[in-house]
Amino acid sequence: MRAVAVYPTKREVRVIDHPEPKLTSDTQAKVRVLDVGVCGTDREIISFQYGTPPEGSDYLIIGHESLSEVVETGSKVSKLKRGDLVVMTVRRPCPHPECVACRQGRQDFCYTGDFTERGIKQDHGYMTEFVVEEEQYLHPVPRELRNVAVLVEPLTIAEKSLEQLWMVQRRLPWDCPGANQSPAQCRRAIVLGAGPVGILGAMALKVEGFEVSVYSRSPNHEEKNRILGAIGIPYIAAETHSTADMAKMAGPIDVVYEATGASSVAFDVLKHLGPNAVFIFTGVPGRKAPIPVDTDEIMRNMVLNNQLVLGSVNAPPQAFESAIQHLGAFARQWPDALRSVITDRFPLDRVADALQEQAGGVKNVVSVAS
Ligand code: BGC
């Protein structure tokens, strides 16, 4: 079968012929891959800055944002049948008995660092025709979401962040003054970045009830502005508004969902948080030259305002479940805006074009089964 492989030592990326996988246990399912999304992590892997092939292999099959269709099930597979649409999780547990996180299925919190990630770290990914996987890592998706379900995985980044946010804010009285309101309904959230993770995160915060604005320095932002405008989220351009302007426009900030990996903007925004705010980092910055930061100002504000900074990576199974629920809600409320998050689709033989970032685009998808 065909697969998109990265050879880090040879510095090559190409479509290869890879053996088609077979079921090796009765708890597994075999799936035909339909769609694979391309993200910043993939772009780092294909430029040989990130990613590790499985042990004994000189290449890594990339792709971790996927939608597939079940074609075969082992005899102990109970929740899936042939024809079901599924999204696969990314991270697999480390083998160490003392890692309480991995032993409880929370490899997103692995202590040892010896986890693997499909398409990223020591495990082949999904940009290929067929995959075999344990049922526990497959999440069924309703047929209505066929055209957008490849967005489930990037949305899980926000879902885990939201889970963490609700948990950490139990540290204080965080209810709204009015009765019967979700705490979100009187809170303001700022999303940093208008890439797919930012836009999907903004949608999730919005359906939860937050008043959301997106602050971003995307060049050619007309399309992003249009998508966000259609769902009632203001886009504040960093080119024309400083972080101080943004903070003044938005009002006291309760939550920041960072989805850019740009540390200079992030630390600038950190100065403008409101009382008891939570700042969530999800972007992974590249290594650049150090920048000056007024650490006294940040530390003073953080202490005097009980603020919290939280990093979040990867996502647990329940985040995939909530992402599937939320994606359904987005599709009902904002069908056109949601569809526009996918800028373009490419067949596998045009993967090179898919891997290229388009000016002003949001998400490229490789339609493997087309
Ligand atoms: C993926 C995560 C993964 C992270 C770090 C992201 O692009 O969505 O699942 O944990 O990269 O490798």
Ligand code: ZN
């Ligand atoms: Zn672990």
